[in-house]
Amino acid sequence: MKNENKKIKSGYVCIVGKTSVGKSSLLNKILGEKISIISNKPQTTRKKNIGIFNDFDSQIIFVDTPGLHLRKNKLSDAMFKIIEREILNSDLILFMIESRLDNIDFDFINKVKKINKTKILVVNKIDKFDEDKINKLIIDLDIKEFNSIIKTSVKQEKNLDLLINKIKENLSYGPKYFDNDILTQTSEREIVCELIREKVLFYLNQEIPHGVFVENNLFKKNIKKIYDLDFDICCERESHKKILIGANGKMIKKISIASRIETEKFLNSRANLKLWVKVKKNWRNKDIYVNKILK
Template sequence: MENKKFKSGFITIIGRPNVGKSTLLNRFVGQKVAIMSDKAQTTRNRIQGVVTDEESQIVFIDTPGVHKPKHALGDFMLNAAYSALKGVDGILVVVNASEKIGPGDRLVIERVKQANIPVFLVINKIDLVTPDELLPIIDTYRQEHDFDEIYPISATEGNNVDALIQGIKEIIPEGPQYYPADQVMDHPEYFIVAEFIREKILELTREEIPHSVAVQVESMRRNEDDKIEIQAAIIVERSSQKGIIIGAQGSMIKKIGQRARRDIEILLGDKVYLDLWVKVQKNWRDRRTQLNDFGYRPDNY
């Protein structure tokens, strides 16, 4: 029997904010690599998740939700989303089954029309609609674009995700294994750790802290207690935000630290000591030099 050739390829996940792209990436990879929040715009950089088995390796590129930018950080996020459509083998356009098609979805579909690679429509959150509602939804999107394949799925429940993976395997070319089989992400741990801390801030502070928050991991090293000691600064734009993040008698920053530490320990497979503090830097989102300091460097993407 002839040996099957190994296949590998790059797949971009794109869609407007809050359709479940990061949840889908985490479902593909089988562990947490992208931060999830029910606030729009949590993914800022193109996180790559890697899925490897005996016959193939798929590298997923997650993109920030496509939206109209309001500041320099917004411009950067939009450019990152669109640049992720170049040099890949396929595109997954993710939409939300439980919301009507909107201008954001149409903007994404417009962008992928020029792509001369397979484009799959992934209708996520089907657990929130009835089967009868699904067919009209599929028809609506069919009228917008002639997608190569349409997959109704639930990223949270896992429905139909295996079929989607099979579909992706069919379109990727023969190629090498780009990453070691046990590697599930292409971002250095500093970046993922910073993202986990930011996720907890968004979760716990809700409306009070908008996206004007960044996290800078200053150092990660093993200390004398054999724990990984992480020093990280939380950057906000106003001193009132600093007060919210610290909380009464430091209660909020303690909670953020505890929750983030749990995720980081799972990620690193090690005991972690996490030291957090808060810095105020006014209008950092509009200063390109500071965007670079916080890891939003256009040349990385």
């Protein structure tokens, strides 16, 4: 029987850190579902993604944010605004790092000094680096800024329980913000757009995947209970369009097959997926596109 009166720990936990440290991987692993896309290329996540964790005595709303990076265009600026807003809206900040620290990390630590919230330092990818290197890294940091330090390997699922317990310890008793069956606020349509962009990130290199956004034209289940899906992959230049399509359409075919497989898994249903490649010149510096993508 449901016990609605049971006291639980609850709150918003913002996951922030440099690009590629493993923020989205952490969110997905904790939830056991792919809410946020992952890649080994920088600036994968562009907007916030919420993942809601429930257990017997807590509800933790994890907020995955875009990675901290050097600002280059209006898209970067808008991503930084998202990070700042989510930090302010959160009850607790998880600051994630890996083996190397640079000015981006130190600037961030300086900024959050003034914010009076619990901060937990998460040192991720311990499967990749030796203990001495990690300990030296921690010594280099201004440790007093953090309430706790947890060393994790998201890949090997190491110390994730420890992290959850530490978060719970630092959250207050509070309301249940969402019903137990709600995992995220991101719509299926948005997640499929992201899954397609993840495949573009996987198959293409250098500037091309970073200059891509995906737009949905059709998202409907037909009478045969198959999803009819139609998306535009928008890139910045004619030359990028050619590479995205590839010789005899080989590249777009690869992207399309991989996207369909992942989409069908996610939707738990068959899907007819159509992809079109379009050019939107210099869109990362145009408010109209940036606002539309990050809305």
